[in-house]
Ligand SMILES: Cc1cc2nc3c(=O)[nH]c(=O)nc-3n(C[C@H](O)[C@H](O)[C@H](O)COP(=O)(O)OP(=O)(O)OC[C@H]3O[C@@H](n4cnc5c(N)ncnc54)[C@H](O)[C@@H]3O)c2cc1C
């Protein structure tokens with residue numbers, strides 16, 4: 001049974017309130033119309049399915065109803081972190097002990113600022 | 125191999141059953157085999173058996189990292205049926221059902237295949253329409269299948285609640301009389317013993333840790349017991365297939381999830397068929413020993429832990445008690461999980477790969493036990509010929525890129 005910290009509610013809640021939604025950070029192809037069958041099939045169906053550290057999308061279905069991410073070990077089931085949409089994980093297969101908090105935070109801020117600037121017509 | 129028989133039983137009784145021979149050898153790995161099968165579950169062992177028996181290929185090794193049947197084969201709820209919706213799957217599962225009928229004789233091993241019937245309940249008008257459609261499709265494909273209504277269900281299963289005031293009233297069911305259950309570990313052991321007798325090397329505690337690939341052609345595997353060579357390798361590793369594929373640089377359209385089962389304390393005989401419901405989501409049968417065997421859905425998250433969550437246990441038992449209020453005070457004895465490899469279309473993968481000589485037989489997800497003999501039979505033919513058997517061909521990995529999915533999800537009431 002998981003006891004999950006929702007990064008939006010900032011509370012630990014029972015697994016029953018949440019739904020898992022599969023692998024996280026799968027980017028939809030920029031231009032689906034020009035995708036080959038190969039690329040489109042890969043996007044829809046092929047998954048990493050690792051035995052070990054996995055980033056996954058969850059939704060706080062009967063709580064705040066927001067989507068967020070969990071980094072979890074798929075063999076031990078240990079939850080290493082939960083983080084908001086648009087944020088980057090600190091823990092990964094490459095960094096099982098976690099990157100330093102400052103590094104993670106710095107990347108997040110730079111990243112998100114960049115993304116906002118990239119979106120045409122968006123004025124913060 | 126000493127054949128089992130009634131006479132043998134009497135003979136061994138005279139020596140207090142102390143002189144039975146081992147069921148299979150425990151050989152040391154050879155350097156090279158004609159075919160390597162990775163995974164000593166039912167499907168892998170069946171593949172090895174049919175390679176030897178039907179294709180005369182006896183220089184075969186089955187590599188199993190643990191013990192035979194320790195994967196999903198001896199963790200499942202043993203339901204065997206073939207009433208799938210689409211032509212491709214009907215052919216595959218019905219081919220398997222045909223083999224089940226003569227399996228105990230063929231293997232000289234009692235797999236306790238019992239054709240006690242399987243019903244898939246409908247609780248809503250839409251359920252009943254889907255059931256009608258599937259039963260019609262089954263009959264067009266020559267698969268035994270019929271629609272029965274609540275009063276007929278009550279006749280077959282007197283303890284079920286078919287009253288109108290049930291929260292999810294039972295309106296009818298699809299009924300496959302020739303479906304049933306089998307003893308799952310006997311299936312692994314029976315295939316292992318028969319394959320071993322034909323010369324197949326069954327290597328337990330032998331884990332594949334990598335592949336030897338040159339110029340896009342596989343020529344061997346690394347294992348914890350040294351390297352073993354073969355230019356034809358079949359991976360039949362169920363929930364671990366993604367991990368094994370990665371060793372060969374391949375990615376599969378699979379996700380591995382925990383699926384649980386429970387058994388109760390033994391009861392006097394009360395249920396002599398198999399009852400499944402997709403709508404309330406639970407299914408149940410009773411073993412010859414008297415335990416109720418109960419299962420339901422997967423845990424939604426990825427997991428390799430061979431255990432599941434309590435929330436799922438609770439939902440499962442709610443469904444059972446909804447259908448069988450009489451079981452509300454039965455105590456559960458044991459609960460366990462297996463790791464099932466699910467595909468988006470709820471159909472298996474029987475396929476070549478980009479690596480020449482490397483084949484996969486996986487993706488059976490929550491419902492591959494029933495297919496054990498059929499899967500082994502067509503996969504062996506594919507490995508022997510280097511070309512996929514016509515029954516296996518529609519289940520190629522390519523379907524996830526071409527879009528030719530065999531969409532059993534939702535359509536077949538696909539639970540197990
Ligand atoms: C709880 C539960 C209930 C189920 N109920 C039903 C049911 O009622 N009816 C039905 O039809 N199906 C059911 N299934 C599904 C069914 O059990 C499986 O589809 C089927 O048994 C798969 O058989 P297999 O031989 O492919 O896999 P497995 O029996 O899992 O065998 C795979 C083997 O590969 C081995 N392996 C993995 N990696 C390696 C490696 N690197 N090197 C060497 N060996 C390796 C594993 O140790 C394992 O023994 C159920 C499954 C579960 C978990």
Ligand SMILES: [Zn+2]
Nearest residue numbers: 006009060064
């Ligand atoms: Zn929340």
